[in-house]
Amino acid sequence: MVRYGNLIEALEAAPGERPFVTAWVNEDEQETVTFAEFRRRARLQAGVLRANSVTGGDRVIIIMPQGILTMTVFIGAMMLDAVPALIAYPNDKVEPSKYRFGVAGVTANLNAKVVVIDEEFPDEILGHVSLGEETRLLRVGNGSGFGREEELPPSPGQRDGVAFIQHSAGTTGLQKGVALTHTAVLRQLAHLSQGLKIDSATDRIYSWLPLYHDMGLIGCFMLPMVCHIPLVMQSPLDWVMHPETMLQVISEHKCTLAWLPNFAFQFVPRRTRPSRRAQYDLSSVRVLINSAEPVRTSSMQEFQNAFAATGLKAGALQSSYGTAENVLAITLSDIDRPSGPTRIWADGRQFRNSHRVVPVSEGSAGSICFTSSGRLLPNHEIRIVSDSGAPLGENQAGEIILKSDCLFDGYYNRADLTAKAIVDGWYHTGDLGFCVDEELYVVGRKKDLIIVGGENIYPHDIEEIAASHRAVHDGRVIAMGVYNPDLGTEEIIIVAEVESEDLLANTVEIEREIRGQVTAGLGVSVGTVFLKPPKWIVKSTAGKPARSATFEKLQKEHPELNVE
Amino acid sequence: MTEEAKEMIEYILRRIRKPTLVIDENTPLVSSGLVDSMALGDVVLTLEDLTNTRIPPGAVKPKDLDTVAKMFATAQRVGKPRK
Numbered sequence: 343m344v345r346y347g348n349l350i351e352a353l354e355a356a357p358g359e360r361p362f363v364t365a366w367v368n369e370d371e372q373e374t375v376t377f378a379e380f381r382r383r384a385r386l387q388a389g390v391l392r393a394n395s396v397t398g399g400d401r402v403i404i405i406m407p408q409g410i411l412t413m414t415v416f417i418g419a420m421m422l423d424a425v426p427a428l429i430a431y432p433n434d435k436v437e438p439s440k441y442r443f444g445v446a447g448v449t450a451n452l453n454a455k456v457v458v459i460d461e462e463f464p465d466e467i468l469g470h471v472s473l474g475e476e477t478r479l480l481r482v483g484n485g486s487g488f489g490r491e492e493e494l495p496p497s498p499g500q501r502d503g504v505a506f507i508q509h510s511a512g513t514t515g516l517q518k519g520v521a522l523t524h525t526a527v528l529r530q531l532a533h534l535s536q537g538l539k540i541d542s543a544t545d546r547i548y549s550w551l552p553l554y555h556d557m558g559l560i561g562c563f564m565l566p567m568v569c570h571i572p573l574v575m576q577s578p579l580d581w582v583m584h585p586e587t588m589l590q591v592i593s594e595h596k597c598t599l600a601w602l603p604n605f606a607f608q609f610v611p612r613r614t615r616p617s618r619r620a621q622y623d624l625s626s627v628r629v630l631i632n633s634a635e636p637v638r639t640s641s642m643q644e645f646q647n648a649f650a651a652t653g654l655k656a657g658a659l660q661s662s663y664g665t666a667e668n669v670l671a672i673t674l675s676d677i678d679r680p681s682g683p684t685r686i687w688a689d690g691r692q693f694r695n696s697h698r699v700v701p702v703s704e705g706s707a708g709s710i711c712f713t714s715s716g717r718l719l720p721n722h723e724i725r726i727v728s729d730s731g732a733p734l735g736e737n738q739a740g741e742i743i744l745k746s747d748c749l750f751d752g753y754y755n756r757a758d759l760t761a762k763a764i765v766d767g768w769y770h771t772g773d774l775g776f777c778v779d780e781e782l783y784v785v786g787r788k789k790d791l792i793i794v795g796g797e798n799i800y801p802h803d804i805e806e807i808a809a810s811h812r813a814v815h816d817g818r819v820i821a822m823g824v825y826n827p828d829l830g831t832e833e834i835i836i837v838a839e840v841e842s843e844d845l846l847a848n849t850v851e852i853e854r855e856i857r858g859q860v861t862a863g864l865g866v867s868v869g870t871v872f873l874k875p876p877k878w879i880v881k882s883t884a885g886k887p888a889r890s891a892t893f894e895k896l897q898k899e900h901p902e903l904n905v906e
Numbered sequence: 907m908t909e910e911a912k913e914m915i916e917y918i919l920r921r922i923r924k925p926t927l928v929i930d931e932n933t934p935l936v937s938s939g940l941v942d943s944m945a946l947g948d949v950v951l952t953l954e955d956l957t958n959t960r961i962p963p964g965a966v967k968p969k970d971l972d973t974v975a976k977m978f979a980t981a982q983r984v985g986k987p988r989k
Contacts, residue, residue: 367964583946584963613947795944861939
């Protein structure tokens, strides 16, 4: 697919009669469009955008619910050589003022020409969206009155132009738009197509992943579009409320490939009644790729055991590691390995104390099991480095830094952040990992990013909200993620010092209010709020709350937090 | 309050691990952050069991499940008999 000049050229080359996107709602409600129909609708949206003065290079922000319409607007913008960016649709939990802040930040940073919303965009949120003088708000829909299909000039084939911008979640993350060129995306897709052995005649992708997330956008939209394979998609919200429907869709449509974050490998089996499991047929599945979160052996084993009777192949569950800054993936496990990704057992104490991997026999007392994220994609090079940047040897965990042929172009309009992330041509991922036998094992994050259900949460965002509560001493809050084995993902906990001891008599009310404020502000749920007396949080030498030392103190008082 | 509503409240308190919390049929659960989207799948399954119905995907939004009262009203409105 590197043979294509750009992504639109790849779409134009797809066989018109072949099904492209099926939007699945339930067994009675689904819509399928062919590649030809998708192109027609995308051109229609391009016409709408052009009628609103969008031209090459303009940034177009799209805030629309998951669906074919959103995808055609995204591609329509690219057809004009404009640069689209998808951001999350508002949900019931997000406070309008916080949402406004996020949208305003993105539009200001991208200096967007238009912000595209759908016909159903909630008025209570719309009233709070403030845009710059140069930015237009544009509602689009499937109705015929919104524009007309236009004959567009052939794609200019600019291989080095920015194709689109990806954002990570969170109000801070919204300031970091990852600019990706057509060339970088096409190279990544070529590597993935090769590693996944994509067959355009037989493969079919299933997805519930949000399109504003790299795994949803690249793995489940760009990959099928460029490889000319069908995609069956449902909305993330519908899926999370009915997780079992993933099995139903795969069975009905005989899907062969899906990308899933680790938590889904526990989430689905635990919400599918054992009596109903046998009715599904997963024999069509070639690969389910575990990515976007640290890969946990127990989660994959649980899924495999739960659905063994559905015809799920033993080696179907595989793994990958990646980052939006590298388009999507950096590594991929060997999909032909019948037992799935490689696993190793290491001495737990040695690892925790010195980040050294000392192999031990399987299941030894005190051991930790690590699951490989696979080998590097072609034209990729990584180093494991210490805090000082010195290269570390095999079996030693450190920060993963990367060079590749599909690295991002930088954070859009943020040269300061780009300069911090890319040093001497090496992208510093902020993730911790180690290599054994040329396979990469990812163990955590150097930064304090919290990942809940595959979603990136920045502690600072939570701390800022919690610290604004009248009962909390300003600046004396720490938020962190703690792995919850029941959920298969991290859970947010907050430690906050109250202004005075007497407030500890009313912790239930304060906790409820803090939880509600964080949920309203960020749209995430908080596991536990630990309210502590004044001066309880450990301070660093700089006088700031010391995260790891405070967590250790917390673990001593609350042993239930000691989870392997 | 019906027995089913009481059972649902007991289930939710267990699910969110707050057994001492006091909630009634009209306590906001989703909009207050007590029940997050990850827990909604469990709530829907329990609602289906308590009402002996199937809630079709795409037919409900989180706001339809914001209180226990709304949950049962939603099940009555969109629930289909189980096969």
